[in-house]
Amino acid sequence: MMDAVPMTMGQTFATFEYQVSNALLRIDDTLPRLLVLPQGGTAAGTGLNAPPGFDGLFCATLAEATGLSFAPSPHKFEGMAAHDALVEVSGALNTIATSLLKIANDIRFLGSGPRCGLGELLVPDDGLTSSIMPGKRNPTIAEVLVQACFQVIGNHQTITLAGASGNFELNVAKPVLIYSLLQSLRVLADSARVFSRRLVCGIDVDRERLATNVDQALLAVTALNPILGYDRVAQITATALRDRVTPRAAAIALGILDGDEYDRLVDPAVLARGSASR
Template sequence: MRSSTRFERDAFGPVEIAADRYWGAQTQRALGVFDIGEERFPSCLIHAFGLQKMAAARANLRCGALDPVLAEPVVAAASELRDGRFDAHFPLTIWQTGSGTQTNMNANEVIANRANEMLGQPLGSKFPVHPNDHVNASQSSNDSFPTVMHLVTVLELEERLKPSLVLLQESLRERANAFANVLKIARTHLMDAVPMTMGQAFDTFARQVAHGFDRIDATMPRLLSLPQGGTAAGTGLNAPPGFDVFFCEEIRALTGRNFSPNPSKFEGMAAHDALVEVSGALNVIATSLIKMANDLRWLGSGPRCGLGELKIPDDGLTSSIMPGKRNPTIAEVLAQACMQVVGNHATITMANASGNFELNVAKPVLIANLLQSIRVLADASRVFAQRLVQDVEVNGAQLARNVENALLLVTALNPILGYDKVAQITAAALEQGVTPRAAALSLGLLDEATYDRVVDARTLAGRPGHRPEGFSERS
């Protein structure tokens, strides 16, 4: 009968491991030490480790630091890690050494065991491929983990978040065009103000998303700079000359992204300012999206006792006690996701401030929170676009009533009558419960023709669908 466990040895002696697990002694020991929480790294970070180990093996081969006989199975095993084959073999939570050493070793051990298996050796043999001597050659957790942090952040921004923001911006722009001629009353301080169009409101939302793109793009030069090659402290001890250059060339070939060596490995390992900068951009996007979600919730409130200017699409969900009640659930979930991003930014800020001399020691919690921010922003933005924005409609009748009865239309009369006389009109309209037009005529301050010529809501709203100069037409 085949044993259900195996023994591996490390510098501290033998360790018992489940026979079918590809991790090794250091990972197993860490499982016993860091018995904290359930939060694990998302699979995208594990896949990025596969990329990092592939590029490192190829760079080592080019430098002559790794035998071709060993490099080939290491690259093949790392490729499988990149492709998601070994996600279940990363059991550690994010609560571990602040350098991310245990997850780096987990990757080294999984790749070494798989490479040896490819060479006909049993799991745990550590021969001919050794997790430290070969998979981790020319590397340290101190430069490998932050390199992975940069890799996965770039890939998640480009491949997950940006497509969702593109969809949202296009949806907002389409609604802005559809509502370009729909008049509404602006609100300042939550109170009635002057006329505008619903298209202008949605145009504002689209512009906010466009600025979000710009903020993300502005972080890329720092994100594309990798500290790989700094090894333990930034000096490059045990890394052969040219390793960092070769590594980045291999990463560029694997990802199609223009990664380059950080000219100061010390900076790239001791501080993660670039990642805080990214989180700051996500924080701004989150606040923009909360504003949009809340505006649409308020404008769609009702259907009979609220503002009722928008018709929020039905999501098929209802109240547990009030039959047929419809709620703006999609807007609410977007707001909640964005609240998480704002909270994550505080954690990321503190984590980056926790660098001591040549090493930041809060890397795992920093990247875990950053990746969660990217993920929830991407998913919530996509759902918001598809399930709310694309199908939202205006309540034309309610908007028309609001425009007709809006007191502040008469602001347009200020240049003709002066502020004080116009204030008389608004006071009379409010007191008598009539339209401002009726109040103005009853006071005898001007004739019908003049009033209708000057107080025209569509003219006061500006050109329907007008986009301010410089509006970004990003796709």
């Protein structure tokens, strides 16, 4: 976790929002294949002894009861020997868990502190404190989501192996596949809901801390590279780091820029917009 160029907290949360939006799309993308059912395949997919039209009647009855557009599988051998649609759902959940794990950890770190951490986010108090250190608060809600994501990612490995164990026209590993998939659905939905309600909805930013961090940001001077050249900008950075001053103060002390020039050339808001500002 090393210093880099400035960005806005809005950009951070827009990244999270985009990940979650894609997560919803990934789930939606799996639904058409989940609605294709092999019922009526009977023995190994042959349809032996099934009444004529049973598959269509079954799907129509189920569709009427659920409001979902179930349809008979056109290839019942595949539907019984393999469960690729279920593995696909687990793959989507695995990707979502990966995204949520990143989001939860980023929020944990951005809210760390209050004195020795990053402390840029103010995380809602969950009412719990350390059993050893009085008053110490931990990001327990985020930690719950992190552990749920671990479970889903681990379950995906089980589901993948179970899905690959459909030998010829029968998959005897379907019980563990279904158990793991249902568990993934439940723990991911429950933990995401709790994370949203008890943490995300109450998050705020520490504006004073953010302002201090922006003021002290060493690598904002990257904007000066096209003007001063890499080596002179590196001199400013090294001086600011050595003398424990801001890059602005270092540039002035070195006689490279005056304050007005620095403020005009190194505008954190413009830097955060990047190429979009050009």
